Amino acid sequence: MMNALRCQICGETYLGSETPDRCPFCGAHRDHIKRASEWIDYGEVELSAQSREDCERSLDLEMNNMAFYKCAASKTEDQISQSFFKRLSKQEGEHAELLCEMMGIEEPEAPEVACSDDDAENFKEAHMRESRAIRLYQQIANRAPEPRVREVFRALTDIESEHLVVSSIYR
Ligand SMILES: [Fe+2]
Numbered sequence: 001m002m003n004a005l006r007c008q009i010c011g012e013t014y015l016g017s018e019t020p021d022r023c024p025f026c027g028a029h030r031d032h033i034k035r036a037s038e039w040i041d042y043g044e045v046e047l048s049a050q051s052r053e054d055c056e057r058s059l060d061l062e063m064n065n066m067a068f069y070k071c072a073a074s075k076t077e078d079q080i081s082q083s084f085f086k087r088l089s090k091q092e093g094e095h096a097e098l099l100c101e102m103m104g105i106e107e108p109e110a111p112e113v114a115c116s117d118d119d120a121e122n123f124k125e126a127h128m129r130e131s132r133a134i135r136l137y138q139q140i141a142n143r144a145p146e147p148r149v150r151e152v153f154r155a156l157t158d159i160e161s162e163h164l165v166v167s168s169i170y171r
């Protein structure tokens with residue numbers, strides 16, 4: 001039977017007979033995927049000054065990583081590397097969109113980010129970028145007073161940790 005499922009992190013809807021392991025849009029763990037009828041719209045979140053600053057910094061990071069992965073996907077000639085970089089670029093884009101929604105702002109223009117012509121170099125850089133995101137998101141999840149901000153940054157920490165594991169396989 002087909003169900004309408006909806007991700008409690010990014011808000012995207014998924015039609016399927018089974019809950020996927022991870023959200024096909026943002027990469028959130030299946031624990032965050034609900035029946036669409038049970039989904040809660042958090043929309044814009046009232047943010048403390050610290051959380052707003054944290055979300056802005058995270059948005060920069062996500063936009064930058066999205067552009068980096070897009071560049072890496074355009075340079076590679078390997079199909080597996082390409083699907084990896086493309087998937088990460090899309091997921092980071094979803095994360096950026098989510099942060100904008102929480103802050104109630106328009107999504108900024110994507111920055112121009114350079115990358116290497118060499119896949120191995122790009123995997124190395126992916127590893128560094130994901131490690132940096134994980135460290136930042138853990139800090140944010142721990143200090144945020146808003147339950148929704150904690151929920152989102154815990155989920156993002158888990159997603160970027162999965163990116164790190166996958167990037168380590170190819171590195
Ligand atoms: Fe999602």
Ligand SMILES: [Fe+2]
Pocket residue numbers: 062091092095133156160
């Ligand atoms: Fe991300």
